[in-house]
Amino acid sequence: MASGIDPSSIQALLFDTFGTTVDWRGSMIAYLEAFGRETGRAADWTGLADAWRARYKPAIQEVRDGKRLWANFDVLHRETLDELIPQFGLTNLSDDERNYLVRGWASLDPWPEAITGLAHLKRAYIIGSLSNGNVRQLTDMAKRAGIPWDVIFGADTFHHYKPDAEIYRGAVELLDCPAEAVVMVAAHNNDLEAAKGCGLRTAFVQRPTEDAAPKGDWDILATDFEDLARQLAA
Amino acid sequence: MASGIDPSSIQALLFDTFGTTVDWRGSMIAYLEAFGRETGRAADWTGLADAWRARYKPAIQEVRDGKRLWANFDVLHRETLDELIPQFGLTNLSDDERNYLVRGWASLDPWPEAITGLAHLKRAYIIGSLSNGNVRQLTDMAKRAGIPWDVIFGADTFHHYKPDAEIYRGAVELLDCPAEAVVMVAAHNNDLEAAKGCGLRTAFVQRPTEDAAPKGDWDILATDFEDLARQLAA
Numbered sequence: 277m278a279s280g281i282d283p284s285s286i287q288a289l290l291f292d293t294f295g296t297t298v299d300w301r302g303s304m305i306a307y308l309e310a311f312g313r314e315t316g317r318a319a320d321w322t323g324l325a326d327a328w329r330a331r332y333k334p335a336i337q338e339v340r341d342g343k344r345l346w347a348n349f350d351v352l353h354r355e356t357l358d359e360l361i362p363q364f365g366l367t368n369l370s371d372d373e374r375n376y377l378v379r380g381w382a383s384l385d386p387w388p389e390a391i392t393g394l395a396h397l398k399r400a401y402i403i404g405s406l407s408n409g410n411v412r413q414l415t416d417m418a419k420r421a422g423i424p425w426d427v428i429f430g431a432d433t434f435h436h437y438k439p440d441a442e443i444y445r446g447a448v449e450l451l452d453c454p455a456e457a458v459v460m461v462a463a464h465n466n467d468l469e470a471a472k473g474c475g476l477r478t479a480f481v482q483r484p485t486e487d488a489a490p491k492g493d494w495d496i497l498a499t500d501f502e503d504l505a506r507q508l509a510a
Numbered sequence: 511m512a513s514g515i516d517p518s519s520i521q522a523l524l525f526d527t528f529g530t531t532v533d534w535r536g537s538m539i540a541y542l543e544a545f546g547r548e549t550g551r552a553a554d555w556t557g558l559a560d561a562w563r564a565r566y567k568p569a570i571q572e573v574r575d576g577k578r579l580w581a582n583f584d585v586l587h588r589e590t591l592d593e594l595i596p597q598f599g600l601t602n603l604s605d606d607e608r609n610y611l612v613r614g615w616a617s618l619d620p621w622p623e624a625i626t627g628l629a630h631l632k633r634a635y636i637i638g639s640l641s642n643g644n645v646r647q648l649t650d651m652a653k654r655a656g657i658p659w660d661v662i663f664g665a666d667t668f669h670h671y672k673p674d675a676e677i678y679r680g681a682v683e684l685l686d687c688p689a690e691a692v693v694m695v696a697a698h699n700n701d702l703e704a705a706k707g708c709g710l711r712t713a714f715v716q717r718p719t720e721d722a723a724p725k726g727d728w729d730i731l732a733t734d735f736e737d738l739a740r741q742l743a744a
Contacts, residue, residue, distance in 0.1 A: 427649050
């Protein structure tokens with residue numbers, strides 16, 4: 277399937293990270309299970325991964341609503357972990373152990389074809405993250421997993437979480453080009469809807485753990501990053 | 511020579527770009543001379559490169575002093591070029607040609623050992639730009655020249671030009687670590703002085719076009735980036 281975008285009109289692609297570029301769920305379950313084996317603890321690690329991720333949207337919503345001052349993803353993940361710990365029978369976790377678990381969010385593995393797809397796209401376009409993660413976390417993740425970002429934008433670059441308009445507009449300003457020369461790539465319809473509202477182009481990529489189907493008039497529908505690269509003739 | 515820094519205390523190195531990482535002068539003279547050949551124009555291209563660069567500090571000073579609103583490096587370079595054009599007999603340059611010359615600042619070549627030195631340092635540390643250039647310009651430069659930045663910070667990330675404290679503090683905040691875990695690397699004493707004032711470590715690298723000698727109590731003195739990598743055991 278060819279995309280409806282003229283590739284020569286595009287200068288940069290911005291990628292959602294958690295769920296779109298990396299498999300947060302499979303990676304985090306494996307990270308928690310390994311922690312359990314190494315420390316001799318038993319718990320419903322899959323349940324913890326899912327419950328932890330489920331707390332992410334309410335946590336950033338408090339920041340987005342101005343109910344609390346800016347706090348980055350690591351801070352929010354530590355708080356939501358602390359909230360969940362009693363329910364998973366892990367109250368004997370030390371402070372260092374809790375921080376180790378939070379660092380799991382910087383240790384996620386890309387979807388199988390993500391790196392090769394990005395490598396193709398990088399030849400023709402600027403490729404960057406535009407994530408609710410923080411720059412340090414995204415940098416550590418990229419170095420560990422070999423994600424070849426040209427540029428890393430996190431929520432803390434702009435002190436706004438997606439889908440606030442400020443984060444999309446801020447990224448376009450730093451890319452110093454028209455909004456329509458930038459494609460937002462995500463497995464989340466609400467991310468694309470907000471990006472479209474700011475004038476960016478949109479590409480929906482289907483991922484097994486994220487939105488089940490595209491719901492919106494997106495410029496590109498792709499099965500994965502290699503398909504995206506083919507459609508953009510990269 | 512060994513450095514006075516324990517490498518295990520360092521998490522990230524931030525590099526000045528123009529003059530420290532890339533040879534702005536040799537590259538810009540070559541860029542202007544090639545433009546002259548291609549368009550059949552004769553001018554004192556070396557004089558223009560030097561005069562253009564000399565206008566950079568007064569231009570950013572107006573922004574730093576709050577005498578004008580934020581303007582990025584590309585905007586300032588276009589203004590200072592327009593000012594210099596009569597004196598170099600180039601008044602017949604079109605708008606497109608002037609913008610082409612401005613893009614020369616994103617087409618600079620690294621010093622000969624810069625890429626290999628950075629590749630070594632990248633294995634052990636986060637390496638990033640911390641430049642008065644803008645993110646787009648620095649990204650284009652890195653893609654063209656193969657500079658392997660993990661992360662790119664420009665003046666427009668923070669809307670402050672060096673040596674304003676806000677740019678160093680902003681970068682440390684995004685690196686999410688203590689200031690003393692970050693080394694500022696520059697061929698300019700005033701850059702290192704400001705970084706030191708914000709708690710960062712400092713490395714002076716001697717470059718033929720920049721400050722002739724270190725003037726300050728810097729943590730590391732290096733002859734080039736490969737020497738820096740050796741001193742930091744990267």
